[in-house]
Amino acid sequence: SVEAQAKTVTLTLSTAVSHGQTVTVAYADPTTGNDTNAIQDAAGNDAASFAATAVTNNTPAPPDTTPPQLITTGDTMRPKVSGDQLVLSFSDTGNLDADATHKPANGAFTVLVNGVANAVTNVS
Known part of the structure; x- marks a missing residue:
């Protein structure tokens, strides 16, 4: 036209x-x-x-239709804890959503230390 x-x-x-x-x-x-x-x-x-x-x-x-996957191997990217901070790394073709209103609830995670629950008090 x-x-x-x-x-x-x-x-x-x-x-x-x-x-x-x-x-x-x-x-x-x-x-x-x-x-x-x-x-x-x-x-x-x-x-x-x-x-x-x-x-x-x-x-x-x-559109990105591939969900992020937890990285569980390798020394630098697998889950690690230091004091009261447990860091999870994810693979994804894009960035994770950093909008504070979209973060998962603290109760969505179960953390056990020596078999005893250790509550998550914040997700960032």
Whole structure:
């Protein structure tokens, strides 16, 4: 479709472009003279042909549907405790949600020390 005032031409593609794909566009004026089968201005002047030109791909990345997984191996990332701080590390393609209103409840965790419950008083 052509939007005259915005000076845009919108092309509808046979298949959707995915996030991260490389896209180019080229245009060939169908004839050497001014004609109605070309991109034209209101005075009838044909737009010049152009070679393959890079296109900015604004297709959003697909939503993250992979849940974070607790890392249980390796010396640096597996769960560790120092004093009253127990740190859990998770693998995920994105960041964990740091919004304080979305943090898990203290009671969602069960911590045992020498087989005795040690209550979680804060999650950060």
